Amino acid sequence: MVANMQNRTSAGHRTGRPRSAAADAAILEATRAALIELGWSKLTLGDVALRAGVAKTTLYRRWAGKNELVVDAVAELFDELELPDRGSLPADVEGAVLQFATVLDRPETRTALMAVVAEATRDEPLRRRIRASIVDCQKQLVLEGRARAQARGELPAEEDPEAAARTADLIFDMVAGAVVHRTLVSGEPVDPRWARSFTRVLLLGLAGAAEAAAQD
Amino acid sequence: MVANMQNRTSAGHRTGRPRSAAADAAILEATRAALIELGWSKLTLGDVALRAGVAKTTLYRRWAGKNELVVDAVAELFDELELPDRGSLPADVEGAVLQFATVLDRPETRTALMAVVAEATRDEPLRRRIRASIVDCQKQLVLEGRARAQARGELPAEEDPEAAARTADLIFDMVAGAVVHRTLVSGEPVDPRWARSFTRVLLLGLAGAAEAAAQD
Amino acid sequence: MVANMQNRTSAGHRTGRPRSAAADAAILEATRAALIELGWSKLTLGDVALRAGVAKTTLYRRWAGKNELVVDAVAELFDELELPDRGSLPADVEGAVLQFATVLDRPETRTALMAVVAEATRDEPLRRRIRASIVDCQKQLVLEGRARAQARGELPAEEDPEAAARTADLIFDMVAGAVVHRTLVSGEPVDPRWARSFTRVLLLGLAGAAEAAAQD
Amino acid sequence: MVANMQNRTSAGHRTGRPRSAAADAAILEATRAALIELGWSKLTLGDVALRAGVAKTTLYRRWAGKNELVVDAVAELFDELELPDRGSLPADVEGAVLQFATVLDRPETRTALMAVVAEATRDEPLRRRIRASIVDCQKQLVLEGRARAQARGELPAEEDPEAAARTADLIFDMVAGAVVHRTLVSGEPVDPRWARSFTRVLLLGLAGAAEAAAQD
DNA sequence: CCTTAAACGAGACGGTACGTCTAGTCTTGTA
DNA sequence: TACAAGACTAGACGTACCGTCTCGTTTAAGG
Numbered sequence: 001m002v003a004n005m006q007n008r009t010s011a012g013h014r015t016g017r018p019r020s021a022a023a024d025a026a027i028l029e030a031t032r033a034a035l036i037e038l039g040w041s042k043l044t045l046g047d048v049a050l051r052a053g054v055a056k057t058t059l060y061r062r063w064a065g066k067n068e069l070v071v072d073a074v075a076e077l078f079d080e081l082e083l084p085d086r087g088s089l090p091a092d093v094e095g096a097v098l099q100f101a102t103v104l105d106r107p108e109t110r111t112a113l114m115a116v117v118a119e120a121t122r123d124e125p126l127r128r129r130i131r132a133s134i135v136d137c138q139k140q141l142v143l144e145g146r147a148r149a150q151a152r153g154e155l156p157a158e159e160d161p162e163a164a165a166r167t168a169d170l171i172f173d174m175v176a177g178a179v180v181h182r183t184l185v186s187g188e189p190v191d192p193r194w195a196r197s198f199t200r201v202l203l204l205g206l207a208g209a210a211e212a213a214a215q216d
Numbered sequence: 217m218v219a220n221m222q223n224r225t226s227a228g229h230r231t232g233r234p235r236s237a238a239a240d241a242a243i244l245e246a247t248r249a250a251l252i253e254l255g256w257s258k259l260t261l262g263d264v265a266l267r268a269g270v271a272k273t274t275l276y277r278r279w280a281g282k283n284e285l286v287v288d289a290v291a292e293l294f295d296e297l298e299l300p301d302r303g304s305l306p307a308d309v310e311g312a313v314l315q316f317a318t319v320l321d322r323p324e325t326r327t328a329l330m331a332v333v334a335e336a337t338r339d340e341p342l343r344r345r346i347r348a349s350i351v352d353c354q355k356q357l358v359l360e361g362r363a364r365a366q367a368r369g370e371l372p373a374e375e376d377p378e379a380a381a382r383t384a385d386l387i388f389d390m391v392a393g394a395v396v397h398r399t400l401v402s403g404e405p406v407d408p409r410w411a412r413s414f415t416r417v418l419l420l421g422l423a424g425a426a427e428a429a430a431q432d
Numbered sequence: 433m434v435a436n437m438q439n440r441t442s443a444g445h446r447t448g449r450p451r452s453a454a455a456d457a458a459i460l461e462a463t464r465a466a467l468i469e470l471g472w473s474k475l476t477l478g479d480v481a482l483r484a485g486v487a488k489t490t491l492y493r494r495w496a497g498k499n500e501l502v503v504d505a506v507a508e509l510f511d512e513l514e515l516p517d518r519g520s521l522p523a524d525v526e527g528a529v530l531q532f533a534t535v536l537d538r539p540e541t542r543t544a545l546m547a548v549v550a551e552a553t554r555d556e557p558l559r560r561r562i563r564a565s566i567v568d569c570q571k572q573l574v575l576e577g578r579a580r581a582q583a584r585g586e587l588p589a590e591e592d593p594e595a596a597a598r599t600a601d602l603i604f605d606m607v608a609g610a611v612v613h614r615t616l617v618s619g620e621p622v623d624p625r626w627a628r629s630f631t632r633v634l635l636l637g638l639a640g641a642a643e644a645a646a647q648d
Numbered sequence: 649m650v651a652n653m654q655n656r657t658s659a660g661h662r663t664g665r666p667r668s669a670a671a672d673a674a675i676l677e678a679t680r681a682a683l684i685e686l687g688w689s690k691l692t693l694g695d696v697a698l699r700a701g702v703a704k705t706t707l708y709r710r711w712a713g714k715n716e717l718v719v720d721a722v723a724e725l726f727d728e729l730e731l732p733d734r735g736s737l738p739a740d741v742e743g744a745v746l747q748f749a750t751v752l753d754r755p756e757t758r759t760a761l762m763a764v765v766a767e768a769t770r771d772e773p774l775r776r777r778i779r780a781s782i783v784d785c786q787k788q789l790v791l792e793g794r795a796r797a798q799a800r801g802e803l804p805a806e807e808d809p810e811a812a813a814r815t816a817d818l819i820f821d822m823v824a825g826a827v828v829h830r831t832l833v834s835g836e837p838v839d840p841r842w843a844r845s846f847t848r849v850l851l852l853g854l855a856g857a858a859e860a861a862a863q864d
Numbered sequence: 865c866c867t868t869a870a871a872c873g874a875g876a877c878g879g880t881a882c883g884t885c886t887a888g889t890c891t892t893g894t895a
Numbered sequence: 896t897a898c899a900a901g902a903c904t905a906g907a908c909g910t911a912c913c914g915t916c917t918c919g920t921t922t923a924a925g926g
Contacts (some may be wrong), residue, residue, distance in 0.1 A: 018875090123868080130401075178389045178390045181397075182385075204420065205420045260885085273898075448893085450902080477882080488904095489885090489902090546769075554759055602846060610825040632853070632860065640852030663924060667871065708914065
């Protein structure tokens with residue numbers, strides 16, 4: 001997940017001075033610090049370089065621009081998302097919602113996440129990068145949670161894999177969308193109470209929909 | 217809804233040349249055109265002024281900056297949202313979802329909406345402006361839809377006004393969040409099929425939750 | 433001589449804020465100061481702008497680059513060259529030589545003059561600019577001096593205007609060339625003694641050549 | 649003349665891989681080629697290294713910087729200057745003038761010569777380097793020519809060695825200065841006609857001045 | 865023959881300046 | 896007073912070179 005965001009024509013290169021690994025870490029850390037202090041729109045690459053104790057050139061050698069850099073810097077925050085086993089499906093969902101909300105509560109995430117999404121609407125490579133390093137690993141949690149619930153017998157096994165994929169997408173959009181919207185647009189906190197209400201509506205809705213589908 | 221986004225120190229003004237009303241419309245229209253062509257991040261006020269056939273001064277006299285201008289320009293697009301009566305609650309919700317998705321499908325909305333939301337995370341006045349001219353009028357639709365459903369007898373009358381408000385907020389975050397997330401993050405279309413699936417989960421979930429709450 | 437080194441499409445322009453005349457003077461003065469302190473090759477336009485208390489943009493709006501700016505800055509120093517009447521042709525020539533040497537003795541001239549000449553070898557517009565604002569006004573002194581000597585009866589009136597022009601060019605190249613070469617290449621001072629020796633050789637040579645030509 | 653422009657702390661070194669002699673030649677040749685294509689100011693050492701098929705390090709190990717490198721590269725062109733015996737003093741002078749003009753006509757010389765002279769005004773070691781590898785070998789021609797003319801009986805033997813040195817310097821500044829000035833500043837060709845006119849004035853002037861000095 | 869030490873290519877590094885662009889302000893003349 | 900025009904200060908942009916450094920790899924001389 002964390003993996004290779006760098007390139008250098010992927011493979012080879014033998015000769016020449018190797019790139020400093022420390023620089024990478026310093027730059028990403030500096031980027032997050034700058035996001036916290038200044039926010040997305042006032043963050044400048046020159047300032048990031050200064051904070052990281054690195055020349056601007058070094059920064060541009062590794063990242064194409066502000067967007068790419070910020071995606072990588074923020075992506076590291078999403079790496080900490082896991083799905084701890086809380087014993088039941090509703091508890092797991094609530095846990096995931098709260099965990100996601102915690103990440104979104106960091107100032108660097110708040111200011112950066114929507115900004116890069118906005119940029120990505122006109123930049124397909126950026127969209128892919130976001131998906132690869134942020135979105136997909138969240139979606140994985142949905143699949144993981146479902147598998148666990150099926151193992152517990154809380155959910156029936158899926159028969160139609162296509163429908164299963166559609167449902168997973170729907171769940172993902174509903175969970176992530178609602179949490180992001182409440183946090184960033186409505187500006188209200190995602191507290192345990194809200195998480196419980198939301199989870200109840202979601203799971204009851206899914207159960208009802210599954211029942212209705214079975215009757216068709 | 218469209219109303220006074222301008223100020224002129226609120227009170228009067230008597231003398232001097234009056235402001236050109238045509239300029240306002242031209243500027244907002246030019247802003248949208250620039251958003252379509254260039255996207256948020258490459259839009260410049262100088263370019264907007266040029267397109268509108270207006271001096272930069274005129275633009276700055278009316279708006280504080282890029283953010284405010286773009287909010288107003290995009291807000292006009294949300295004015296067209298209505299809640300046509302389709303006869304039943306599920307049909308109304310599906311209609312609203314599709315209508316909202318239509319607005320989000322415009323390139324100017326896609327690029328601008330998340331961008332101003334991102335800016336707003338560090339700018340309280342901007343947050344208020346967005347809420348006043350974009351968010352609240354969407355939320356109004358939720359309330360309107362509920363009132364209509366209650367009139368039809370599809371929903372019981374609310375008793376606890378506070379709980380009613382909480383539920384309305386939840387619905388709003390779920391609807392808007394899911395549609396925005398699917399459109400802008402997942403990058404998948406909000407087609408009638410998805411709208412139907414989503415609506416079913418939402419309404420069944422709300423009904424189930426209401427039932428569960430009644431039993432408490 | 434001092435005149436319009438600026439352009440703005442030569443004629444017109446009616447509207448808009450007029451350019452600051454003070455800025456021009458400040459920039460040229462700052463340029464000379466920077467030349468003295470740093471020399472040609474370490475002079476940067478950013479530094480000049482800083483010294484002049486002016487934004488870089490202002491500087492680039494008026495001059496195309498370092499070369500053009502420095503030519504104008506140095507040209508002003510050549511404006512002080514005159515041809516004071518010392519009563520006889522040899523005295524006039526000696527005076528001109530010493531005066532020219534004085535200008536070349538300034539550190540800003542020393543470092544800048546040859547540099548722009550070097551640049552001009554690959555830049556025709558620059559070559560024209562140098563000629564117009566520096567070289568031609570020196571050559572004028574040659575013509576003035578000859579006219580004065582003819583008025584005094586020290587030189588015969590010219591008959592063939594083409595030959596007269598050729599001779600003036602030769603004189604100019606010999607005087608300017610020798611003074612520049614001694615100052616900048618040989619690195620020796622142009623003192624009154626040298627000026628006297630040089631003048632004697634030059635005038636005797638010209639007189640002898642004229643005599644020889646007359647005999648042909 | 650061509651001699652040791654390298655150093656390696658002059659003395660020893662015993663072990664280790666010896667420096668590639670081919671590299672030196674390739675670098676100087678590449679430097680001249682780059683001067684022709686790009687001119688002094690756009691020549692970069694990285695580009696020279698690339699053309700020479702050599703690493704930048706190799707280049708910096710041998711030369712301190714652009715100035716030193718270019719001086720050496722151009723100096724080689726001046727090595728071809730000789731003083732062929734044309735039978736008479738005027739013919740010899742004309743020949744030298746034309747030969748010098750030929751070297752100055754090369755684009756690499758035109759763009760580089762004045763540039764390094766300009767740099768040298770603020771860089772004493774560079775000034776010495778230029779004198780040693782370019783200027784002095786030209787001045788040598790003057791002395792050689794005088795000796796030859798004295799051998800032919802065209803000039804009397806000198807008595808005062810100090811005065812002789814002063815005269816040689818004067819001649820050198822006048823010849824080199826006039827040729828350089830006509831070529832690079834006036835931008836006119838040094839053709840046989842001009843060479844003849846110039847030589848006549850110079851020699852007649854020197855003869856007259858010597859006569860006048862004898863009468864003192 | 866085998867060590868040894870400098871030279872070599874490659875290319876990353878911290879810097880500095882470039883020339884351009886945009887933001888937001890100001891100063892004109894005109895309506 | 897608003898307006899169009901456009902100059903102004905301020906500062907970020909992304910690029911290009913500088914001269915240095917760190918690698919791994921030759922390559923000759925000397926033991």
